Amino acid sequence: MPPGNILIVDDHKRVRISLQMLLQDEFDTVNVLSNPKSLLSELQHNSYDIVLLDMNFSAGVNTGNEGLFWMNEILKYDPDLAVVLLTAYGDVELAVTAIKQGATDFVLKPWDNNKLISTLKSALSLRLSKKKIQKLETDKQDLTRELNQNKSEMIGRSSVMMNLRKLLQKVAITDANVLVLGEHGTGKELIAREIHQQSKRSNKPMVSVDMGAMSESLFESELFGHVKGAFTDAREDRQGRFELASGGTIFLDEIGNLSLAMQAKLLSVLQNREVIRVGDHQSRRIDIRLVCATNKNLQEMVAEGTFREDLLYRINTIQVDVPALRDRASDIVLLAEYFLMKYANKYDKRPLTYTDEVLVKLQNYPWPGNVRELQHAVEKAVILSEGDRIASEDFLLKQNEAQATNLPPQSFMEMEKQMILTAMERHDGNLTHMARELGVTRPTLYHKIKKYDL
Numbered sequence: 001m002p003p004g005n006i007l008i009v010d011d012h013k014r015v016r017i018s019l020q021m022l023l024q025d026e027f028d029t030v031n032v033l034s035n036p037k038s039l040l041s042e043l044q045h046n047s048y049d050i051v052l053l054d055m056n057f058s059a060g061v062n063t064g065n066e067g068l069f070w071m072n073e074i075l076k077y078d079p080d081l082a083v084v085l086l087t088a089y090g091d092v093e094l095a096v097t098a099i100k101q102g103a104t105d106f107v108l109k110p111w112d113n114n115k116l117i118s119t120l121k122s123a124l125s126l127r128l129s130k131k132k133i134q135k136l137e138t139d140k141q142d143l144t145r146e147l148n149q150n151k152s153e154m155i156g157r158s159s160v161m162m163n164l165r166k167l168l169q170k171v172a173i174t175d176a177n178v179l180v181l182g183e184h185g186t187g188k189e190l191i192a193r194e195i196h197q198q199s200k201r202s203n204k205p206m207v208s209v210d211m212g213a214m215s216e217s218l219f220e221s222e223l224f225g226h227v228k229g230a231f232t233d234a235r236e237d238r239q240g241r242f243e244l245a246s247g248g249t250i251f252l253d254e255i256g257n258l259s260l261a262m263q264a265k266l267l268s269v270l271q272n273r274e275v276i277r278v279g280d281h282q283s284r285r286i287d288i289r290l291v292c293a294t295n296k297n298l299q300e301m302v303a304e305g306t307f308r309e310d311l312l313y314r315i316n317t318i319q320v321d322v323p324a325l326r327d328r329a330s331d332i333v334l335l336a337e338y339f340l341m342k343y344a345n346k347y348d349k350r351p352l353t354y355t356d357e358v359l360v361k362l363q364n365y366p367w368p369g370n371v372r373e374l375q376h377a378v379e380k381a382v383i384l385s386e387g388d389r390i391a392s393e394d395f396l397l398k399q400n401e402a403q404a405t406n407l408p409p410q411s412f413m414e415m416e417k418q419m420i421l422t423a424m425e426r427h428d429g430n431l432t433h434m435a436r437e438l439g440v441t442r443p444t445l446y447h448k449i450k451k452y453d454l
């Protein structure tokens, strides 16, 4: 145990000297104070772990009230400081009152040296574990704040993304269970985070669990926790993810990968809204908002008998379908520009722009890995780029884009014209709506319509 700092407060010089001599080999710092009136300023100027406080100060008045008064002042200043009281024989009742009011322990005068040292050491160890808990608590709050601040913006102005945003706004403020469906890399986790951030639980954590990576043997202990000794490696009690998410949101990713046995256990927890840690008997209530995601077709899995229908109905109060990137082609350029800005900043390569040829290439590519693939492709291109333009050869795409889409290669102007025509049709020629979808300003759009004579 690291030696701590101790402050002795006693008005008898003899007591102070003998205590200081006894304790200075045991603790880091041993300071003394004869008058408790300067106690608070002493605490403000030096950092202490324990105050060894006499109960009686004014000569002849042995009510102990001075001791109680000063003890309360110390605890008001720092509730986690260990206060050990020195009491005269016969003051035990008073010492018990003091303990009820927050003292850590008491020692009777005349004291036994070994007993005094061991009492102070236990007080120190209590103080240190309280400090550790306090630090963990602050770390947890900082982490939650950081995670919640780290909101990666959801980019997309295509009409599907605009509708999706509206849906999220409506759903987020409720506590409804949400099932997010979409291909890999479409932004399902980002959407879960968005729901959490817009919810009334946003000041509590969102805990993500990748069910795809969860083995049958770890499932229960990871999700529901365990008690010490529940199995060979369970060296201490541990909270599961459900308990960790308490007050916040739990995000169960890849829910379609759970075996039927794991589905049954999960369903029972969701129905009862309580968990039992592995090896425990006591059930604990959980207060969580549930968001699940998968790229699997759960309805089909239900029909095949590989996903429980009752679990599906429990998790999909609201279903959010995230479109593949190729089905919202108008977002490709917007996302590509967004990632370009992000990585040009990160790799100190500003200003960087795309050549028109690159933009055509990106829009012709089917993006089987969706937004994640685009993000990685842009990051690599930024790293490989030379000068201030990103050229076509900087993009290393997995598939040959023209071959993958079976589309004849188009010129950038033809594609742009086509996109404007599609938007025009969709929005009945409403320039404001079209500009929003295409991610350009109204005057730019107007200029392009004139240019292409549309």
Ligand SMILES: Nc1ncnc2c1ncn2[C@@H]1O[C@H](COP(=O)(O)OP(=O)(O)OP(=O)(O)O)[C@@H](O)[C@H]1O
Binding pocket: 152, 153, 154, 155, 156, 182, 183, 184, 185, 186, 187, 188, 189, 190, 191, 253, 295, 371, 372, 375
């Ligand atoms: N609309 C978007 N705007 C900005 N970034 C996005 C968007 N959609 C996805 N991303 C980014 O793409 C990456 C992949 O997104 P995310 O992890 O949310 O996808 P996912 O659907 O959960 O993937 P998986 O199914 O593989 O778990 C992340 O870095 C995310 O920030």
